Amino acid sequence: MDALTIAQLGNPILRQQAETLTPSQYNDYAPFFAELEKIMLEHNGVGIAAPQVSESVRAFIVASRPNPRYPNAPMMAPTLMLNPEITWQSEETEKDWEGCLSIPGMRAKVSRSTHIDVRYHTLDGEVVSTRMEGFIARIFQHELDHLNGIVFLDRAD
Numbered sequence: 688m689d690a691l692t693i694a695q696l697g698n699p700i701l702r703q704q705a706e707t708l709t710p711s712q713y714n715d716y717a718p719f720f721a722e723l724e725k726i727m728l729e730h731n732g733v734g735i736a737a738p739q740v741s742e743s744v745r746a747f748i749v750a751s752r753p754n755p756r757y758p759n760a761p762m763m764a765p766t767l768m769l770n771p772e773i774t775w776q777s778e779e780t781e782k783d784w785e786g787c788l789s790i791p792g793m794r795a796k797v798s799r800s801t802h803i804d805v806r807y808h809t810l811d812g813e814v815v816s817t818r819m820e821g822f823i824a825r826i827f828q829h830e831l832d833h834l835n836g837i838v839f840l841d842r843a844d
């Protein structure tokens with residue numbers, strides 16, 4: 688697999704509806720997911736979605752860490768989420784800053800639900816259902832948007 692590159696805004700891949708992964712595909716994609724995490728870390732991202740490296744499948748990584756913008760953000764090991772969904776989201780929302788590896792140099796305030804219940808599959812086929820809040824919930828919502836052809840500027844207040 689040659690080195691992955693990050694698609695920039697304007698690339699139609701970022702505007703597609705990504706395809707659901709079938710469990711039989713999970714292992715075929717294992718090497719790709721390793722590369723996905725590597726390129727996210729190389730770009731100091733706190734998340735990355737497969738369509739951002741031109742692979743239009745429903746998978747992303749969430750990897751919160753404290754950073755200048757979010758000094759209180761929790762430390763969260765990079766977590767690969769397959770076929771992720773939001774099963775409930777709070778009416779309560781919060782506006783805060785976001786950035787995007789596909790739109791370098793831009794920052795905007797975006798309203799996101801402060802609490803969400805999510806469900807996703809892991810690489811070994813487990814189903815995880817959990818509640819997220821705060822910055823991690825924000826990253827999840829940002830990455831899920833990427834799977835539906837939405838970028839944060841579409842939602843900027």
Ligand SMILES: O=C(O)C[C@@H](Cc1ccccc1)C(=O)SCC(=O)c1ccccc1
Nearest residue numbers: 731732733734735756785786787788826829
């Ligand atoms: O483009 C992406 O999906 C990655 C994006 C994730 C994200 C950042 C901030 C809020 C929601 C989602 C980034 O990691 S942007 C670049 C970055 O390193 C960063 C930006 C703001 C805060 C922390 C990190």
Ligand SMILES: [Zn+2]
Nearest residue numbers: 786787788789
């Ligand atoms: Zn993004």
